[in-house]
Amino acid sequence: MIRLEKVYFTIGTNSFKEIDFHLPRGGIAVILGSRGAGKTGFVNVCLGRHSVDGGTVFLMERQLISGEALRAADIRRVGMVTQQVTLLDNLSVAGNVGLPLAYHLGMKERDLRDRVEPVLRQFGIGKIADRFPHQINNNEAKLAMMARAVIQQPSLLILDEPTAGDLDPAGFLQVMAAIKRLHENGITMLITTCSPSMASIEKAGFYYLVDHKLIPHSDHLETADRAAREFFKEIRNYTERQKREISGFFKVLFKDEQTEK
Amino acid sequence: MNEEMASQPEGLAEAGRELTWFESYLDSRLQLLAFWRQLAYLFMEFWMGLRALRGNQRRYVRNLTIHQIIFSGIDAVGVVSTVAVVIGGVVLVQMMAYAPGFQGSPFLMDIITSLFTNEIAPVFTALILVGRSGSAITVELGTMRVKGHHEALAAMGIDIAQYFYVPRVIGLTVAGVLLNGYFIIMTFLSWFIISSFQRGIDMPRMINLFVDSLHAGDVFISIVKGSVLGMTVAIICIHQGVNVMKSVTEIPQRTSKAIVTAFISTFVINIVISLGWYITR
Numbered sequence: 001m002i003r004l005e006k007v008y009f010t011i012g013t014n015s016f017k018e019i020d021f022h023l024p025r026g027g028i029a030v031i032l033g034s035r036g037a038g039k040t041g042f043v044n045v046c047l048g049r050h051s052v053d054g055g056t057v058f059l060m061e062r063q064l065i066s067g068e069a070l071r072a073a074d075i076r077r078v079g080m081v082t083q084q085v086t087l088l089d090n091l092s093v094a095g096n097v098g099l100p101l102a103y104h105l106g107m108k109e110r111d112l113r114d115r116v117e118p119v120l121r122q123f124g125i126g127k128i129a130d131r132f133p134h135q136i137n138n139n140e141a142k143l144a145m146m147a148r149a150v151i152q153q154p155s156l157l158i159l160d161e162p163t164a165g166d167l168d169p170a171g172f173l174q175v176m177a178a179i180k181r182l183h184e185n186g187i188t189m190l191i192t193t194c195s196p197s198m199a200s201i202e203k204a205g206f207y208y209l210v211d212h213k214l215i216p217h218s219d220h221l222e223t224a225d226r227a228a229r230e231f232f233k234e235i236r237n238y239t240e241r242q243k244r245e246i247s248g249f250f251k252v253l254f255k256d257e258q259t260e261k
Numbered sequence: 262m263n264e265e266m267a268s269q270p271e272g273l274a275e276a277g278r279e280l281t282w283f284e285s286y287l288d289s290r291l292q293l294l295a296f297w298r299q300l301a302y303l304f305m306e307f308w309m310g311l312r313a314l315r316g317n318q319r320r321y322v323r324n325l326t327i328h329q330i331i332f333s334g335i336d337a338v339g340v341v342s343t344v345a346v347v348i349g350g351v352v353l354v355q356m357m358a359y360a361p362g363f364q365g366s367p368f369l370m371d372i373i374t375s376l377f378t379n380e381i382a383p384v385f386t387a388l389i390l391v392g393r394s395g396s397a398i399t400v401e402l403g404t405m406r407v408k409g410h411h412e413a414l415a416a417m418g419i420d421i422a423q424y425f426y427v428p429r430v431i432g433l434t435v436a437g438v439l440l441n442g443y444f445i446i447m448t449f450l451s452w453f454i455i456s457s458f459q460r461g462i463d464m465p466r467m468i469n470l471f472v473d474s475l476h477a478g479d480v481f482i483s484i485v486k487g488s489v490l491g492m493t494v495a496i497i498c499i500h501q502g503v504n505v506m507k508s509v510t511e512i513p514q515r516t517s518k519a520i521v522t523a524f525i526s527t528f529v530i531n532i533v534i535s536l537g538w539y540i541t542r
Contacts, residue, residue: 075418086413088405100417103424106317148417 001025001156001188002046007055011041016212019055021046023190023205025155028183030201031192032217033209039192040083042209043160046190047078060155076104079149079187083161085141087133087148093140094120094129097148104152116151123147123178139171146178150187157182159191163198172197303500307430310422318420322427329432333394334439340389341440342447348381349448353455367470374474379538382444383486384531387494389440390433391523395498398429399519402502403512411503425503430495437491438484445483482538489534490527497523 004021016038023029033039044050045057048064057064060074087096097120098112120126123143128136149157162175179201183189206217280288314322360369402425405411411421449471456467501519505511
């Protein structure tokens with residue numbers, strides 16, 4: 001789905017050299033790196049938005065030529081969730097999620113509703129469909145952005161820091177559950193994160209972006225173990241109410257999985 | 262967002278040394294040229310976005326445009342009515358004081374009708390558009406830029422020019438023409454109402470003179486000015502909005518710049534069109 005071969009690129013004063021990367025169809029790759037390591041720049045290179053100094057970039061089996069804009073049809077095959085909350089303030093959650101369909105397919109209100117509501121329910125935010133972005137919390141906003149990114153049924157989903165922002169533990173778990181579900185549905189995913197907790201994603205290929213190099217990391221268990229420790233260390237600082245919320249979420253999640261079985 | 266458009270006008274000041282008065286003058290002229298070039302570039306983006314609209318997108322953008330016309334045109338009726346009645350009333354009172362028989366004079370009615378349809382109505386309408394819609398556009402687009410909405414829309418395959426520029430430019434152009442016509446109607450309506458309370462004014466004759474003094478050329482130039490000024494206000498305010506880079510503090514600065522630039526441009530463009538019209542007719 002994405003292939004980088006000996007790619008050189010520059011972001012600001014940082015030069016990235018000999019970047020090799022391969023994300024097969026149906027695969028999931030997690031790019032771990034500290035803030036400012038160049039993760040968003042790397043994503044932009046993968047999407048052809050940032051020009052490269054050398055090497056070749058393939059996106060969806062097509063070689064990208066530096067400076068050439070992606071075709072509209074290709075853009076629509078890529079879903080993107082950005083770091084910032086980018087829901088449009090003048091549209092409701094349902095309006096935001098249905099925006100790509102309304103714009104590209106000219107769907108009318110009722111058809112849009114029929115298409116958007118199941119997706120919102122899938123992400124556990126069906127109840128907030130008519131609320132506006134200022135009336136929802138960060139967890140819900142992040143999930144709404146994920147719902148908007150997959151509404152066009154993309155082949156590739158890019159999540160740029162999906163757990164960044166003020167997500168509480170319940171929000172983190174909801175995002176992780178959504179990622180797991182999307183991956184099970186066969187969507188190829190590229191995730192960038194600075195949170196080691198993301199290493200708990202199963203069957204993912206892990207890469208560290210350090211010192212302007214992309215280093216593959218094969219020891220998933222070690223990374224996951226460290227992530228779990230970080231997560232539980234973090235939880236110790238939460239209030240009783242927050243812990244109850246997390247516990248409640250686990251119960252709902254467990255119940256959902258039982259029902260599905 | 263095109264990088265070239267997002268960049269500031271470059272001038273001699275970039276050289277990093279102290280400039281002589283002549284170089285400073287030249288620098289300011291160059292920056293002004295660069296500014297107008299950027300506006301022309303934005304207009305081209307708008308035009309290309311408009312031409313590239315296809316079926317479904319056209320329907321969606323049409324809805325956005327209707328909303329913009331309602332906000333900039335219909336919702337501004339109250340403000341325009343107030344300004345038109347106040348200005349019309351003031352002029353009428355002055356005329357009654359200094360030229361008591363004006364309503365019977367075709368020559369004076371000609372002057373007043375031309376003044377209102379060709380100059381006062383388009384300029385005041387444009388100023389109301391700047392204060393009401395133009396500032397709102399700059400703040401809205403600037404905030405969206407800081408919040409990363411432009412990038413998010415682009416990631417969804419939504420054309421920024423179609424989503425942001427087309428509805429606003431067409432909306433303000435149409436609103437400019439409609440409000441301009443409404444301003445003229447309200448002004449003369451206020452005249453007739455105020456005149457009806459004044460003894461010795463022959464209303465039917467005044468209406469006849471007004472209709473006779475309203476030439477097709479006046480209506481034409483009024484429509485041209487309304488549309489050109491509305492479009493100019495939209496382009497200037499969009500330009501300032503989309504040039505906000507990453508900081509929230511830029512938004513008030515850009516808004517104030519947009520308002521001042523649009524005010525000055527309104528007067529300059531009005532003069533240019535008037536001169537062109539009077540010279541060529």
